[in-house]
Amino acid sequence: MSSSNIFVVAIDFGTTYSGYAFSSISRKEQVFTYSWNEGNSYSPKTLTSILFTPDKNFDSFGKDAEEKYARLSQIGENRHWHFFKRFKLTLYKNNNLNEKTMIPDFTGRQMLAIEVFSGGIRYLKDHLFTHFKSRIEHLREGDIHWVLTIPAIWDETAKKFMRSCTEKAGIPGKQLTLALEPESAVLYCQLGMQRSGLSPIQSGQKFLLLDCGGGTVDVTVHEVLWDMSFKEIHRASGGPWGKFIGIVWFRVDRFVVKSDVIELETNFELLKKRVDTTNKIYTIQLPLGLRQHDMLVAGKLRLDSTIVTSFFDKPVTNICNHIQEILSSLRCHDISTIILVGGFSESKILQEKLQSKFTHMRILTPKNPASAVVEGAVEFGQCPEKIRFRMSPYTYGVSISKEFLPMKHSHRKRIEINGKMYCEGIFDVHVIQDQLVETGTTISNETYSPIDPKQNSIPISLAISESSNPIFVDDPGNRVIGSFNIQIPNEESGCNRNVEVKMIFTGTELKVEARNGHTMKSYASSFRFH
Ligand SMILES: Nc1ncnc2c1ncn2[C@@H]1O[C@H](COP(=O)(O)OP(=O)(O)OP(=O)(O)O)[C@@H](O)[C@H]1O
Ligand SMILES: [Mg+2]
Structure with missing residues (x-):
């Protein structure tokens, strides 16, 4: 960070949701997270959905992009537009990643990955800058040090690619730090009861942190050192297990209007957040175009708990098996705490499964698991030396x-x-x-x-x-x-x-x-x- 920087701004460009948080250098304990108006509520993150015009120019981001694309689709005008969502996963283990890499949009039409990612980052950067500008009149771009979070399991090529995207979005390389998502969450969880809702882990203790997002699940294991800095004791690991496997009862093919697919996905996302461990019937509202099925009641699909909870089986099993493997390989270390962050960590199904499988472990969740990464990334930008030892991933x-x-x-x-x-x-x-x-x-x-x-x-x-x-x-x-x-x-x-x-x-x-x-x-x- 340069001495001329006044603010640290962190961007969490997530698979499903993105957001940013910031603090000033002089009052670093005051971190502000921008709250997005998501319709019914305010949230620290907005949807990572991007819409480009038929000429491949950036049009909109987040809920605006979703709504506009759904409208275009309803009137049959979406064909030449480019709509991207859940595209971050294309960078994971992509051996051919470079500035010419193409990625498919919602309908399979290709666009340069660097244009898509930089379009999203530029939107968040401009949004933040506009927001700041209205409060601080003389703010210059050089006053900000930027932090961009990335999954810990990404390789050097993906990190380098994100650097190029960020530079293309107008953030100079020397003003940018890349932060690893679970490490950022570790720093957030150590900020003390008032800020994270957790008591800091004491020096000498070791813990496992699980960042369960909508795309990647990242796991890190750290020891707290005498000066409250951290030493990694197991190389960051994980996999693309955040993706939720939903129902495929309906043929969602090219004859179904895309707005119906978006609506179905949105309703599924809402259902996913409602599922708990009690035995009950769940209903999911279906888009008009998909309501001809005999098993529907008043346009709603009725699913019992067994079916709904089975959607969680694969990701939850993958997560539990992975934790078990790590704990077995670290048997000689005394690890008694698991910290859960990320949106998916709010799932009652996941929480209960972890608690029942790892009965001897203390399982903690901070106050804001969904914004732990972005808030912790601000702290990382201020004090990167807090993560003192890492294990080489390769x-x-x-x-x-x-x-x-x-x-x-x-x-x-x-x-x-x-x-x-x-x-x-x-x-x-x-x-x-x-x-x-x-x-x-x-x-x-x-x-x-x-x-x-x-x-x-x-x-x-x-x-x-x-x-x-x-x-x-x-x-x-x-x-x-x-x-x-x-x-x-x-x-x-x-x-x-x-x-x-x-x-x-x-x-x-x-x-x-x-x-x-x-x-x-x-x-x-x-x-x-x-
Ligand atoms: N209460 C809940 N129950 C189950 N899942 C939830 C709940 N709340 C949020 N989620 C899920 O969490 C995911 C979003 O979490 P998060 O914002 O941490 O992910 P992300 O940062 O977009 O993804 P990644 O970190 O993998 O790039 C979504 O898939 C969402 O469905
Ligand atoms: Mg995330």
Whole structure:
């Protein structure tokens, strides 16, 4: 954060709902969360739905986008418009993510992902700025430090992609911090009884936090250190289990007007929030176009508890199994608390299932589980150093060539340079998965030299792996995520020209720095993620 910043603003761009919160640097304990008028009530988040015109220009966001698209659909004019909802999940484990990636809209028509995401972020940014401007006359864009929250289980490519979207939305990179959603929630839960409704977890204690959103379920396990900072003791994990599996009794195909589909989804969303553990009949109002079924009563679909609660089976089972796996792997740690945040954590079904499965655990929910992430992200923007140790989510390394050893190396990797045989594409490990890394410190520093004396640049490719002992960068499960070229003039020095490659976790993001050992010139900013 720069010394000229006056405010920290956090944006939670969620799969189903988005919102923002802010505080001033001078009064950081006062966090304001914008309340959206969602029709019947005010909410800290609005729907992450975006509408683009037939010319692919941004039209509207949130409830406005939903309502306008439904209206267009009713009069049959929606065909050329682009309506997006629940699109954030397309970034999860997407190996081909880049600025040209296309994503399908509600009807399957493609648009550039970067346009869609940046359109949404720009809307939230402009909304916030308009809101601030009316209160603080001389506010300049440079006065704000921005925080954007992202799921902890996203990889470096998805983080980098969100950075590009945010920059395209008009937020300069140096004014932006990426915050991990469950980590932000951890900070929120530690703010004290008055702010989060929870007593802070004491130093020396360990706890598991579950962020159950509408798309991803993220799990982190932390220990509170002596200075009340946090040390991760299990690498962030989770999956795309927030998606609720609903009824598919009706063929919702292209003959059904899209406004009916939106209405059905909205009614389902309302039903989902009503479901509890008592035995009763639930009714769901159906859109007019879907009311010809014999089993309907006065246009409403009647479902008993068994059916309705079965919709929760898959996500709830996935969540419970995952927690069980983590707790088993951390048996030697004394973890006695589970904290639940995120909209889905308000589900009575999920709460009861967790309580009955983990009887020996204390299960806590903060005052505002749906806004825990965005409010905590403001705190993270103010004090990022509070999350002091993280476990590396992947093994990171670079691709190198070494002398070819016939007994060890595959022939398909053999290359010849100046009459000598080399093996290319070897994964040279810098950081191992699960390695404990302190925020802001250099975690590796390796020196490389050219293999061809006439070489005037060294290409560096950054690779990741989920194995702790990767062999080649292109083995299954490994992948190259970025690259850059380091200029090494001075050919007269031949192969005695060194290049240092360092990896630094600057908090939530990996920074790779390379330095020409002769000219001392650093190459960090030119690094390109693929
Ligand atoms: N009372 C409730 N019972 C069940 N589910 C609920 C309840 N309240 C909200 N939800 C669900 O929570 C989800 C929204 O939660 P949240 O706002 O945390 O998600 P998100 O931030 O949009 O998603 P993600 O974090 O995965 O990107 C929705 O799927 C909604 O249906
Ligand atoms: Mg969320």
